[in-house]
Amino acid sequence: MSSNSYFKHHVFFCLNQREAPRESCANHAAQEAFKHCKSAIKHAEMGGPGGVRISQAGCLDRCAGGPVMVVYPEAVWYTYVDNKDIDEIMQSHLKNGQVVERLRLGDDVGH
Numbered sequence: 001m002s003s004n005s006y007f008k009h010h011v012f013f014c015l016n017q018r019e020a021p022r023e024s025c026a027n028h029a030a031q032e033a034f035k036h037c038k039s040a041i042k043h044a045e046m047g048g049p050g051g052v053r054i055s056q057a058g059c060l061d062r063c064a065g066g067p068v069m070v071v072y073p074e075a076v077w078y079t080y081v082d083n084k085d086i087d088e089i090m091q092s093h094l095k096n097g098q099v100v101e102r103l104r105l106g107d108d109v110g111h
Ligand code: FES
Pocket: 014, 015, 016, 017, 018, 023, 024, 025, 026, 058, 059, 060, 061, 062, 063, 064, 066, 068
């Protein structure tokens, strides 16, 4: 394992809550998705050095596509609807290295 890849994948979930009426990821069940992903990774024993790390983040400045998450080091951005989407990202991308194209955030989605 090289020193610049302590984790195989490091995933950041935006959990930001902005004041109404501004939209934010927290309005789209981001906290539940984050918790689900964290516990699923733990349950599958995919965490730890050389594995997958799930971290919470503040606003990632792509709120228009919320809820958003990003996987590094690939810098692949996703949006999701429910825990089934999270499970698919986990199985396909985080476990098998296959990007889930249907959940990718468009390059033009900004704040
Ligand atoms: S509130 Fe989630 S990206 Fe801004």
